[in-house]
Every structure is written in C-alpha cells, then in structure tokens.
Amino acid sequence: MVLFFSMNEFKLIENFQEILYEKSPKNNEKKVVGIGDDCALVDLSKKTVVTVDSMVEDVHFKRWYDPKDIGFKLTSMNASDIASCGGVPKYGVLSIEFPKDLDKDWMLRCYKGIKKGCKKYGFSIVGGNTSSSNKISLNLTLFGETKKFLSRSGAKKGDLLFLSGETGLSKRGLEILLEDLPMNKKLVKTHLNPIARTDLGKFLAKYGTSGIDISDGLLQDLGHICEKSKKSFQIFSNKIPINRQLKKSLGCKKKALDYTLNGGEDYQILCTIPPKHKVKAKKLGLIEIGYTQIGSGIFLDENKVNDSGFKHF
C-alpha cells in the first residue's frame, strides 16, 4: 500500500488522506490503526463480506461528468453489493490511477464524492494506493459485516420475489446524457447518482432467502438467481413498477417495460422472501413482482424469457 506516491508536483495523496481518512466516521472508534503504514489494521467479525468494483474513464464515465458524482457512484456500486448479500458496509480500500496532468480540482471533487458515500453508507476508507496512468481508474474494495450471508443460490419454492424500486431509469438517463436527447433530470440523476439500498441489508439478512442487486438488468440478474438456486420464476408485467418519467421520455409503455426489464445500473435489489414475511417486506416498500417455483427459466406472464434476455430492440 503506497500512501505517499512520489508525485511532488501533485499532492493528491495528501489530500486523499486528509479528505478521506481523518474525518471518516469510524476512525474515532480506534478500531482502525495503521494509516500511513504498509497495511491498515481493521477489526472485523467472523462473517465478513467483501466486494470490489471499478469506475474506468470512457468505460463507466466521461471526464466531463461531475467528479463528485463519479466518486459517489463508485461507493454506491460497492455498497449495493454488500447490501444485496445482507451486509452492512464497514471499511473500504481505494486504489486510484490518474494521469499526471489531471486537474487537481477534478480529483479533489471526486474524493468529496467518495466521502459523501462513506457518510451515506456508514463506512470508512482505511487504506489506499495511487498510481499514474493515461486514464482515470478508481477501484474500491469494500467490506462489511453480516449476520447471515445472502447468496444467489438460496431461493426456495414458494418464496415471493420482491423488487426494491423502479428500474430502467439509469439506462435511459445514460442515453439522454450521451445522445443529447431532451433532458429529464430524474432519469439522468439515477444514472449519475444511484443510491444503494443499504437500508435493506439487515432486513435481508434476517428474512431473505436470496438476493442480488440490479446492475445488469432485472431479467439478467434474476437469471443469476434462477441458475444458482436451480429454480424457476414467474413474474407479472402488471406488478413490475414502471417509472412515469421513463414512460414519458420513451413515449411508449411497451418500450418503458423493456427498459425496466433490461436496463442496468439502477442498483435496486431483487430478493426472495418466504410468504410469511410478506407484510414486513411490503411495509419496507418492497414490491412483490412474482414467485419462485420448481423448474428452470423465467416466465413473464405466459411467456418464457429466452436465454439472451427479453429484447424488443
């Protein structure tokens, strides 16, 4: 772990430490030591969940995006993975690559976005590494704690399938952003600033049987539960929430359903819960969209969804 990279002309690492470390919410607990050492020492429970995600320039973002959004989204992507496994985020380790001539304010604002995520999701950055590169790349390894690990493989026959919120917005938001379509703030904001459902982590650990976050698209991610749990799913198009502004932006309900079923990066959670906990799930705002049955594959109303997903276009 290199905390002081030799870039004298560019004191980003000091800022990195200053902005991300010292004011992180949990460092006061004295459970983390070793900032400035080769490693950080962290106090973890026996049930630790760990994930890693990256944001790469020109793959996940353009440099003209607000860097604060980029930093925050990185934390959301990771926190979402932790939540979907029934965990609560605790510590993060950051690895950053950037061009030597990068505007200093760009990076500082990106750090602010990461810090916003630390606060929002309640974790601390405990270590990091920086390197030069010709493009910006941000890697966050996040670990959290769970009382019960929620896998993709735990769905049982009869379990109800719940969705934590509307999907498809992010996909359309990205199109608006890159193709210069008529502006819709809600959709663009969902793409740039998705919120991870860490509010659901503990509930899922307690009552869920399987879970996944929707990063690739509702059907595709449900397909992962299908495959890993060796079950079939029946879902209903009239139960799947379609965002009004998404419909308006696309100008057609059918198209909006496509986006809802196949759009990625909304970071809502898809989970299975036994019927006896249905009321509790609904109280939390979870939306029942179908159920688990024996067999394989996904049935949308009467139609089996093919392997390549549900595609109209």
Added chain:
Amino acid sequence: MVLFFSMNEFKLIENFQEILYEKSPKNNEKKVVGIGDDCALVDLSKKTVVTVDSMVEDVHFKRWYDPKDIGFKLTSMNASDIASCGGVPKYGVLSIEFPKDLDKDWMLRCYKGIKKGCKKYGFSIVGGNTSSSNKISLNLTLFGETKKFLSRSGAKKGDLLFLSGETGLSKRGLEILLEDLPMNKKLVKTHLNPIARTDLGKFLAKYGTSGIDISDGLLQDLGHICEKSKKSFQIFSNKIPINRQLKKSLGCKKKALDYTLNGGEDYQILCTIPPKHKVKAKKLGLIEIGYTQIGSGIFLDENKVNDSGFKHF
C-alpha cells in the same frame, strides 16, 4: 463485484474463475462462500491487516514482459506489505482492467502468475471484478491476519535495525531490461520476480517493534520509520550487504552502495528488534545494520542523510 462481465467473445472471466478460484489452496476449508455472488463471505479474525497495490501497464510493466512475472509480482508486492506489518496473507480480491483486443493467452499466463503467488504466499483469491480499458491494470487487495500489528511507529531507543537481505538489485535489473545493458539474470530476475518475505511475518509480530518493506529504497523507507517513530537511526555502510553481481554490473563499489541504499522494489524488510532478540533474528538470516536512538534523522556512518535521501548521481 462482477464475475461475469459481458464479453462473450472473450471468456477471460470464466478462466479467471477457473484458474484462480477453484484450485485456490484454502477454498476447501469451506470458510469462503459466495463465489459467483455479489460479495464473497470470508472468515476473518479480529486482527485483520489489509493492503492494496496495483500494476499498471507502462507504469509498472511493459506488455512485452512475461505476463506470469507480472501476475506474480503483483502478489509479491501485496504479500510484502502484509509481512512487514507482522501478518500472514489469507484472502485476496482482484480487480482487472484490460483492452478488449488483448491476446487471451497473455491474460491466462498472467492469471497463472497470480496463482503461483497464491500458492507461494498461502492465500486464496475470493472475489474479483473486470472491466475493459485501453491499458492493462491489475489491482489486488490482500488481507491477512496478525497476532500483533507491526506499525512504522513502534521503534524504541536501543532497538537494533535489521535488514532481511540485499537491495538495489531490482533498480539495476530494470535498467538492464529497459536500456539494453549487458545481461545479468540475477538482477533482472529480482526486478521481475521479487519474492515477498512472508517467511518473516510471524517472527516480526512476535519480536519486532516496527517494520516496513523496501519498495521505495532503504533510506527512504527507513525515513518513514524515523518520522513515524520519532527516532533517529545510526546505520553503518560496512554492515549493509552489497550484492556482488550488482557491484560487477555497476563496475564500482561506491555506485553499488548508492543503488543498495536508494533502489526500490526489492521487497526486503527493514525492521527494529530489541537487542535481547538479536540472536533469534540472526538465526533467521536478518542482517543487523544499525540501531535506534533518540533524536531525528538518519546517520550513515558519520554523515547525516539529507531529506531527499542519499544521492551521488
């Protein structure tokens, strides 16, 4: 965590999983679950040490290097951080970026190098992420366990300063490699294939008072202990081991001392140990090169080393 990136034409992720996961030494212990899930579940102790390091194309390596060396070196860099804090490597999380047109065999061979590191240092890869990018970038977050965390700040007055082996070889090896100088296999190998001193982790946790691995150079890294421990160090040039082949390649003893004091990336360990444990340290092959005293700064023989390090050229 994305284990199946949508690159159908390029099944690197499947290989990633196949090569790195299933045969990892510790997965059989059933302590790791969740491969293919959003997170991995790991069983960690209360005293977990964590570090992250990266290898970026054209910054840390050239694409024409043997990819197996690159993968292995990534594990050495990280394992070295863990060892220098008195830890033993346990789990790793890998984040990889690569161009879509990268030769498949390149990446497979790189995975083999990483796997070689897993075996050598006794840890398992438990999760990962891949993304496309225009250059290759490898990020490894490694966590280990320790009985006592060895910081840079623990050196006490009277402690002896030990070095785990010869340094400066890697710097010269890099020059030979890039400047087409007369070949010296030992020096080039030290640069491409450094071995982390994980054999010392437990000993350091038991008897050490401070530790650091030499990634930036002996004097520079000793400077970190100086600063953090708020102590001064007396070191002796005639006690510092100078590699014979380094001297031969440089053609001059004085120059060889410079390389030994200032060359980075050898991944030897520098540590302080109370005099009463001197015999045990020497039995392990540690080389006594000086001692800790009150005050500040480093004294090489009679000369105070200035802030910018010891430089003849």
